[in-house]
Amino acid sequence: MFIGFFYKLKEAGIPVSPTSFLTLHKALSRGLVSSLDDFYTASRAVLVKSERYFDLFDQVFAHHFEGAEMPDYEGVELDELARSLLDSWLKDPKTLAAALGLTESEIAKMTPDELIEYFKERLKEQKERHDGGSRWIGTGGTSPVGHSGNHPGGMRVGGASRNRSAVKVAMERRYRDYSLDGPLTQAMVGEALKRLRNMIPAGPKDRVNVDKTIYQTMKNAGEIEIVFDRILKDRLKVVIAIDNGGWSMDPYVHVVQTLFDYARAQFKDLKTYFFHNTVYGTLWQDPSRYKKPQKIDDFARFDPETRLVLVGDASMAPYELMATDGSIHIEERSGKPSIECLKFLARNFRHSVWLNPMQSNMWGYTQSISAIGRIFPMFELSIDGLEKAVAHLMAK
Amino acid sequence: MTSEKKSFSGAKRYVLDDELAKIINISMALEMPLLLKGEPGTGKTMLAHAIAENLSMPLIVLNVKSSMKLIDALYQYDTLTRLNDSRFGDSKRDVSNIEDYIKMGKIGQAFTAGERTILLIDEIDKADTDFQDDMLDVLDQMEFDIIEIDKTIKAKNRPVIIITSNAKKDLSDPFLGRCNFHHIAFPDPKMMRRIIRVHFPDIDSELMESAVNVFYKLRDLDGIEKRPATRELVNWLRALKSDPDFKVKDFGKGDIPYLGVLFKKSQDYERTVNTVSRKRLI
Numbered sequence: 001m002f003i004g005f006f007y008k009l010k011e012a013g014i015p016v017s018p019t020s021f022l023t024l025h026k027a028l029s030r031g032l033v034s035s036l037d038d039f040y041t042a043s044r045a046v047l048v049k050s051e052r053y054f055d056l057f058d059q060v061f062a063h064h065f066e067g068a069e070m071p072d073y074e075g076v077e078l079d080e081l082a083r084s085l086l087d088s089w090l091k092d093p094k095t096l097a098a099a100l101g102l103t104e105s106e107i108a109k110m111t112p113d114e115l116i117e118y119f120k121e122r123l124k125e126q127k128e129r130h131d132g133g134s135r136w137i138g139t140g141g142t143s144p145v146g147h148s149g150n151h152p153g154g155m156r157v158g159g160a161s162r163n164r165s166a167v168k169v170a171m172e173r174r175y176r177d178y179s180l181d182g183p184l185t186q187a188m189v190g191e192a193l194k195r196l197r198n199m200i201p202a203g204p205k206d207r208v209n210v211d212k213t214i215y216q217t218m219k220n221a222g223e224i225e226i227v228f229d230r231i232l233k234d235r236l237k238v239v240i241a242i243d244n245g246g247w248s249m250d251p252y253v254h255v256v257q258t259l260f261d262y263a264r265a266q267f268k269d270l271k272t273y274f275f276h277n278t279v280y281g282t283l284w285q286d287p288s289r290y291k292k293p294q295k296i297d298d299f300a301r302f303d304p305e306t307r308l309v310l311v312g313d314a315s316m317a318p319y320e321l322m323a324t325d326g327s328i329h330i331e332e333r334s335g336k337p338s339i340e341c342l343k344f345l346a347r348n349f350r351h352s353v354w355l356n357p358m359q360s361n362m363w364g365y366t367q368s369i370s371a372i373g374r375i376f377p378m379f380e381l382s383i384d385g386l387e388k389a390v391a392h393l394m395a396k
Numbered sequence: 397m398t399s400e401k402k403s404f405s406g407a408k409r410y411v412l413d414d415e416l417a418k419i420i421n422i423s424m425a426l427e428m429p430l431l432l433k434g435e436p437g438t439g440k441t442m443l444a445h446a447i448a449e450n451l452s453m454p455l456i457v458l459n460v461k462s463s464m465k466l467i468d469a470l471y472q473y474d475t476l477t478r479l480n481d482s483r484f485g486d487s488k489r490d491v492s493n494i495e496d497y498i499k500m501g502k503i504g505q506a507f508t509a510g511e512r513t514i515l516l517i518d519e520i521d522k523a524d525t526d527f528q529d530d531m532l533d534v535l536d537q538m539e540f541d542i543i544e545i546d547k548t549i550k551a552k553n554r555p556v557i558i559i560t561s562n563a564k565k566d567l568s569d570p571f572l573g574r575c576n577f578h579h580i581a582f583p584d585p586k587m588m589r590r591i592i593r594v595h596f597p598d599i600d601s602e603l604m605e606s607a608v609n610v611f612y613k614l615r616d617l618d619g620i621e622k623r624p625a626t627r628e629l630v631n632w633l634r635a636l637k638s639d640p641d642f643k644v645k646d647f648g649k650g651d652i653p654y655l656g657v658l659f660k661k662s663q664d665y666e667r668t669v670n671t672v673s674r675k676r677l678i
Contacts, residue, residue, distance in 0.1 A: 046422070
């Protein structure tokens with residue numbers, strides 16, 4: 001029963017396990033499910049283990065049981081270039097319309113596929129990616145175009161979930177959070193990072209030191225004397241800043257994911273920030289880089305013993321690094337060239353490294369890499385490079 | 397399971413939506429732990445209290461701490477007392493009987509209790525992954541060994557297990573595989589009004605309407621680090637009600653008293669005060 005439904009969930013990318021499917025059948029056979037509504041709740045609670053997949057589940061459920069149109073997964077398969085364009089443009093319908101030479105109302109009538117085709121055509125003519133021009137910048141506060149309204153997306157059955165159409169799903173990729181599970185090389189990264197630990201005694205003296213207690217008690221000729229110690233705790237603070245913008249980083253998503261996954265599971269006191277290409281006045285706490293900015297001046301207040309790890313390909317046009325207003329994002333204007341910001345960070349944190357996912361023999365060809373390499377010790381984001389980076393971070 | 401089928405439909409102080417009630421009943425029937433996620437203040441912990449109250453079953457709360465080891469939750473072998481007793485010998489305990497020095501932890505208590513209990517494992521995400529996986533093994537088998545006395549403790553009654561997690565990150569796959577899952581979304585205004593009615597049965601509806609309106613507007617302000625949750629709203633209403641000088645009309649004048657009850661971080665507080673006075677947003 002419902003085997004088709006089960007496989008549809010699997011195809012849609014929800015990690016469903018056969019065990020949980022059997023559990024669902026157990027629930028069915030006990031007569032716990034008496035209506036479609038019940039089945040909706042029961043199957044979701046048993047099969048889906050993360051709220052990230054709730055929306056997808058709703059769509060598949062609606063499709064399977066109500067015949068609603070399946071969302072367009074092709075939207076997700078957009079190539080990176082087109083998607084980035086889509087992202088920038090959807091923020092500002094007027095620019096979008098102007099750029100495509102259409103009126104806004106015409107755009108509202110188009111399906112996502114048609115839109116994407118337009119993007120791709122437009123892309124071929126597109127030359128001014130790095131001109132720093134302001135029309136690449138979304139207006140930030142405005143919501144995405146009303147376009148999504150015309151795409152059926154998926155019917156909702158009960159529950160107060162957020163409806164998302166394929167366009168928005170595609171857009172979701174912009175918020176490329178490296179938090180999804182990475183490939184299975186975590187153990188390797190783990191081995192390399194294991195030495196990045198700093199155990200020091202902390203907290204109240206509440207652990208019995210058995211050896212010392214026995215020794216003291218013997219010394220007192222049997223008069224019990226209990227010796228307490230503080231417990232050992234990993235007090236190492238780590239700040240990771242990840243370049244998650246731009247197309248140049250895309251080939252390295254997997255390896256960065258792995259690093260990120262491991263770091264998050266391992267360090268108690270880990271702060272993650274995001275940036276695009278290089279650091280201007282701000283680092284961002286959210287992967288989409290507009291909700292939670294943190295001025296780098298604030299980092300002066302951090303413990304100088306904090307280990308700072310920057311991850312990025314450090315590849316950009318020289319002026320992005322050197323010019324006072326080098327950022328390709330118009331809202332990032334700190335009045336200081338990025339290179340000064342990087343130097344500021346390097347001065348603040350004695351222990352810092354830059355991990356570069358590019359192979360080190362390619363570094364010489366890019367000017368900005370050598371410039372940044374003079375500020376931060378740069379290591380390859382490979383197992384070898386990590387080992388060296390860790391050794392550097394732990395050096396006195 | 398108990399002979400007469402107990403099922404859960406809500407409690408005095410807790411407003412439950414149908415969906416969640418169904419999930420709880422299914423989890424109880426399947427004897428699987430229920431994992432609850434949701435942002436702070438959506439009533440994850442309250443739910444367990446409500447179930448306990450509703451089914452009149454004893455509630456055992458295991459507050460997970462980051463330094464916690466699985467054994468702490470199971471039992472504790474009190475070596476120090478034993479050492480002390482062996483030295484001074486002035487207690488009624490039998491020093492040669494180690495079992496006298498075994499104290500049950502929260503999971504142990506739930507297993508050895510005379511009746512079916514509700515075991516709330518609160519904020520599991522605080523502990524490391526090993527703890528989580530090991531604990532699920534114990535909860536799956538419904539038994540654990542006390543190594544010191546080579547004795548196996550089996551659960552007399554299978555407890556109803558509720559696990560809460562605040563974390564954005566997912567728990568490990570083997571862990572998730574053994575739980576049912578529900579995500580509690582932040583209540584919508586309609587639900588919120590019902591919740592308020594539960595807490596303040598005699599509340600003036602004009603006050604409630606405007607307070608809820610203001611509350612959701614404030615929640616939507618940009619750049620707030622810790623957004624106020626249900627708990628804050630209830631406390632805020634309590635503050636408003638107890639202030640004899642406060643009138644509902646004051647909201648219209650852009651004057652919102654006791655913002656400190658809603659916003660606990662000084663940056664959030666300042667930001668809100670600024671926005672409210674500048675924009676006259678309400």
